[in-house]
Amino acid sequence: MTKPNRRDMFRLGAAAGAALIAASGRGARAASPPGAPPADNAWSNSLGHGVDSKPYGSPSPFEKNVVRRYVPWLSPTRDADASMTPLQDQPGIITSNGVFFERYHAGVPQVDPKAFRLMISGRVKKPLLLTLDQLMRYPSVSRIHFIECPANGATEWPAAQLNSLQLTHGMIGCAEWTGVLLSTLLDEAGLYPDSRWVTATGSDGAHMNRSLPMMKCLDDCMIAWGQNGEAVRPEQGYPARLVVPGWQGNVNVKWLRQIQVGREPWITREETSEYSELLGDGTSLGFTWVMDAKSVITFPCPEKPLTQGPGFYEIRGLAWSGRGKVKYVDISLDGGVNFQRARLDNPILDKCMTRFTLPWWWDGKVALIQSRVTDETGYVQPTIVQKHKFWGADPVYENNSIQTWQVLASGAVNNVQLS
Ligand SMILES: Nc1nc2c(c(=O)[nH]1)N[C@H]1C(S)=C(S)[C@@H](COP(=O)(O)O)O[C@H]1N2
Ligand SMILES: [Mo]
Numbered sequence: 116m117t118k119p120n121r122r123d124m125f126r127l128g129a130a131a132g133a134a135l136i137a138a139s140g141r142g143a144r145a146a147s148p149p150g151a152p153p154a155d156n157a158w159s160n161s162l163g164h165g166v167d168s169k170p171y172g173s174p175s176p177f178e179k180n181v182v183r184r185y186v187p188w189l190s191p192t193r194d195a196d197a198s199m200t201p202l203q204d205q206p207g208i209i210t211s212n213g214v215f216f217e218r219y220h221a222g223v224p225q226v227d228p229k230a231f232r233l234m235i236s237g238r239v240k241k242p243l244l245l246t247l248d249q250l251m252r253y254p255s256v257s258r259i260h261f262i263e264c265p266a267n268g269a270t271e272w273p274a275a276q277l278n279s280l281q282l283t284h285g286m287i288g289c290a291e292w293t294g295v296l297l298s299t300l301l302d303e304a305g306l307y308p309d310s311r312w313v314t315a316t317g318s319d320g321a322h323m324n325r326s327l328p329m330m331k332c333l334d335d336c337m338i339a340w341g342q343n344g345e346a347v348r349p350e351q352g353y354p355a356r357l358v359v360p361g362w363q364g365n366v367n368v369k370w371l372r373q374i375q376v377g378r379e380p381w382i383t384r385e386e387t388s389e390y391s392e393l394l395g396d397g398t399s400l401g402f403t404w405v406m407d408a409k410s411v412i413t414f415p416c417p418e419k420p421l422t423q424g425p426g427f428y429e430i431r432g433l434a435w436s437g438r439g440k441v442k443y444v445d446i447s448l449d450g451g452v453n454f455q456r457a458r459l460d461n462p463i464l465d466k467c468m469t470r471f472t473l474p475w476w477w478d479g480k481v482a483l484i485q486s487r488v489t490d491e492t493g494y495v496q497p498t499i500v501q502k503h504k505f506w507g508a509d510p511v512y513e514n515n516s517i518q519t520w521q522v523l524a525s526g527a528v529n530n531v532q533l534s
């Protein structure tokens with residue numbers, strides 16, 4: 116199909132609309148068929164609800180399908196589980212608090228903010244014990260960062276298993292976090308030259324604890340109490356969580372209660388049985404903190420097929436890197452043979468989701484669409500074949516490989532893996 120000019124962009128859609136009007140004729144009042152002027156619907160002839168009925172808002176009932184979802188066979192219990200963000204319905208880079216993915220090892224505790232205490236102890240000159248009000252008194256920052264669980268995409272290591280963007284890529288969320296930099300509190304407590312490691316512990320039943328090198332703690336870690344214009348949600352660690360920008364989700368300790376400073380890493384259970392990866396050659400990686408660059412096309416995708424026949428569509432997607440900013444995103448329509456550069460939307464921020472788009476005149480034929488991000492360090496998102504070379508045949512974590520969606524002639528979209 117030759118590329119039509121801009122004025123013709125919706126020509127095919129308009130023709131289909133005209134046919135529909137002819138078929139529906141008179142009496143079709145409820146919904147306006149494409150091409151017809153807006154119908155005079157009931158909501159135009161009556162009062163809407165007033166300010167008293169919804170002091171805390173919620174999405175339109177027509178958006179009830181936009182919810183977190185989970186994969187029952189990934190974990191046997193709901194209180195030690197993960198749910199995924201519906202990325203197919205996320206228009207921009209911010210993940211709505213109500214659908215921000217969840218991961219917890221012992222359920223969501225209900226923490227009383229009055230009883231909250233944060234202890235900063237260990238190899239510091241002046242240990243601190245802070246109430247929430249005291250914590251919130253320190254100078255604060257607001258920053259937009261993603262948090263991604265390294266198990267995001269784990270099911271897709273052996274083969275394309277789940278035909279869903281949400282279930283293959285949704286263990287990520289991006290929010291504006293507001294709080295105090297960890298460096299501010301560590302400066303207040305006073306470090307010694309050999310105060311080289313920090314361990315953060317949660318107050319939930321899992322008492323999740325992870326060791327972090329001092330360099331990262333003094334760089335950009337923060338203790339956040341704000342999330343996208345309101346208090347951090349219970350699922351995200353109310354009233355305060357650690358945000359470790361760009362690093363594995365599991366180090367972003369929620370329901371925070373202790374920051375311990377020491378000379379050595381703690382080598383906690385989470386750092387031996389859980390988050391250390393066995394490689395193909397039999398050796399194990401001690402710490403794998405940084406989330407490497409990743410991108411995915413969010414439209415079209417299995418949940419959002421092409422429903423209006425051949426013609427113009429805008430390919431849309433999200434890209435991010437735990438090492439810094441997204442530099443560019445390339446799109447392939449033929450399974451990775453040829454690539455063209457996508458347009459990036461501002462803002463392009465450090466360790467943050469970046470939105471990309473590409474205009475596409477779909478000829479109605481089968482296409483294999485992919486996105487590939489390059490970050491500001493020059494790191495290029497790898498193929499699954501390249502990943503397996505280093506990570507071995509059967510890994511769990513860190514699947515940041517290029518995703519291929521197969522667009523069928525019908526417009527349906529499937530998750531496929533190219534070997
Ligand atoms: N206290 C505590 N913090 C925790 C966890 C936990 O179980 N308990 N789970 C971790 C894991 S594995 C991930 S991926 C992130 C998920 O953050 P979210 O639920 O806000 O998306 O929280 C981390 N912080
Ligand atoms: Mo995680």
